[in-house]
Amino acid sequence: MTRLPDYITALLLAAFVGTLPVHSQVCGNHQYRAKSGFCCKLCPAGRFLEKECPTQGSTSICEACPAGFFTAIDNYSEKCFKCQPCESDEVEVSPCSASSDRVCTCMPEFYKPEGEHFCRPQATTADVPASDGSTLPIAIGGAIGGVCLLVAALICFFLMRKRRRRAIPVSCNIQMENVSASKRDNIVNNQAQHEPLLHNVVCNGTVSQLVQPTDYSRYNIPVTEEDLMEIHKARADSSAVAFVNVMRNAGLSETDVERIQHDYKNNVEEQNYKMLYKWLQVKGRKATFAALLKAMDECRLHKLSEDCQKRFDEILKKYAKNDDDDDEDG
Known part of the structure; x- marks a missing residue:
C-alpha cells in the first residue's frame, strides 16, 4: 500500500478535529465555557459580562462596573460586587475602584485581634487604677469571697444538672437527615443547655451521634x-x-x-x-x-x-x- 504524504495526513487530521462538537474541546487560558458551548474570552477585572461571545474563541461583550462596585479578577460574572464600607472605628487605606474593593484598617486607638474581623479599643494604662497598697486586705477578702461564691455556684449547677437529667429523657433516635443546617444548629444549641458535649449524648450506656454527618x-x-x-x-x-x-x-x-x-x-x-x-x-x-x-x-x-x-x-x-x-x- 502506498503511504500518504505527510501534508495530506495533516490535512485529514485537521478536518477530523474540525468535525468534533464544540463542547468536547477544552477551553484555553483566560476563557470559559459559555451556555452556548463556545469557549469565550473572560471579561477583564473592572468589567462584568453583558453578553456571551457569538462564536468559538471570540470576545464576550463586557461592561464597566458602576461606581461603588468592582470585579477584582478576569471573570464572566453577570454582575459586579458591591464595595464594602469602612466601619465607624476604621479608616480607609485605599478607595473602592472598578477593579478592587475598598481597603480599611483600624483607627489608631483600635486594633484587630488575630483571626477576628472587627476592631476593638486598645487598653491603656489610664484604664488600670493605681494602687498604694492600702487596698490589699480588701482585695484579699474580696478574692476569698469570690472563690466561695464560685464554689457555691458550681454545687448548685451540678445539683440542678443531675435533677434535669432525671426529669428530661433524651431520645437517641433523632432523625436529622431532612433537617436544614439552620434548624440543625438550633437543635445542637438547645442540647448544649443540657449537655456540655454538643455533638454527643449518652443513652443506655453508649454514645450516639446527635447530629448525623452530612452526606457529601x-x-x-x-x-x-x-x-x-x-x-x-x-x-x-x-x-x-x-x-x-x-x-x-x-x-x-x-x-x-x-x-x-x-x-x-x-x-x-x-x-x-x-x-x-x-x-x-x-x-x-x-x-x-x-x-x-x-x-x-x-x-x-x-x-x-x-x-x-x-x-x-x-x-x-x-x-x-x-x-x-x-x-x-x-
Whole structure:
C-alpha cells in the first residue's frame, strides 16, 4: 500500500478535529465555557459580562462596573460586587475602584485581634487604677469571697444538672437527615443547655451521634480549573467572611495561606481566588467539591455551605448533560 504524504495526513487530521462538537474541546487560558458551548474570552477585572461571545474563541461583550462596585479578577460574572464600607472605628487605606474593593484598617486607638474581623479599643494604662497598697486586705477578702461564691455556684449547677437529667429523657433516635443546617444548629444549641458535649449524648450506656454527618458522596467529584470561578462567585455571593479558615480546613498549608495574604494584602477577593487556585494545584484529584463543603461545615459556615451546594448542583448537572451529549455523538 502506498503511504500518504505527510501534508495530506495533516490535512485529514485537521478536518477530523474540525468535525468534533464544540463542547468536547477544552477551553484555553483566560476563557470559559459559555451556555452556548463556545469557549469565550473572560471579561477583564473592572468589567462584568453583558453578553456571551457569538462564536468559538471570540470576545464576550463586557461592561464597566458602576461606581461603588468592582470585579477584582478576569471573570464572566453577570454582575459586579458591591464595595464594602469602612466601619465607624476604621479608616480607609485605599478607595473602592472598578477593579478592587475598598481597603480599611483600624483607627489608631483600635486594633484587630488575630483571626477576628472587627476592631476593638486598645487598653491603656489610664484604664488600670493605681494602687498604694492600702487596698490589699480588701482585695484579699474580696478574692476569698469570690472563690466561695464560685464554689457555691458550681454545687448548685451540678445539683440542678443531675435533677434535669432525671426529669428530661433524651431520645437517641433523632432523625436529622431532612433537617436544614439552620434548624440543625438550633437543635445542637438547645442540647448544649443540657449537655456540655454538643455533638454527643449518652443513652443506655453508649454514645450516639446527635447530629448525623452530612452526606457529601454525590459531591465527591474533582474540581477543575474551569470550576474555580463558579466556586469563587458562590463564595462572594454569600455573607461569610472567614473563607480563609475554610481553605485551611480543606488542606491548604499555613505557609501558602500566609504567602498569598502577603502577596495580595490589599485585595481580599484576589486572596480568596488565589487560595482556591493553589489548593487545586496542591491537592490535585483530591480537590473535590465534597472537601470544600465539609470544610465549610466544620467551620460552622452552614449558610455558605448551603449556597455553594446549590451552585455545585448546577455545575454537576452541566457535567452530566455534557456526558449525555458525548454519548449521543458517539
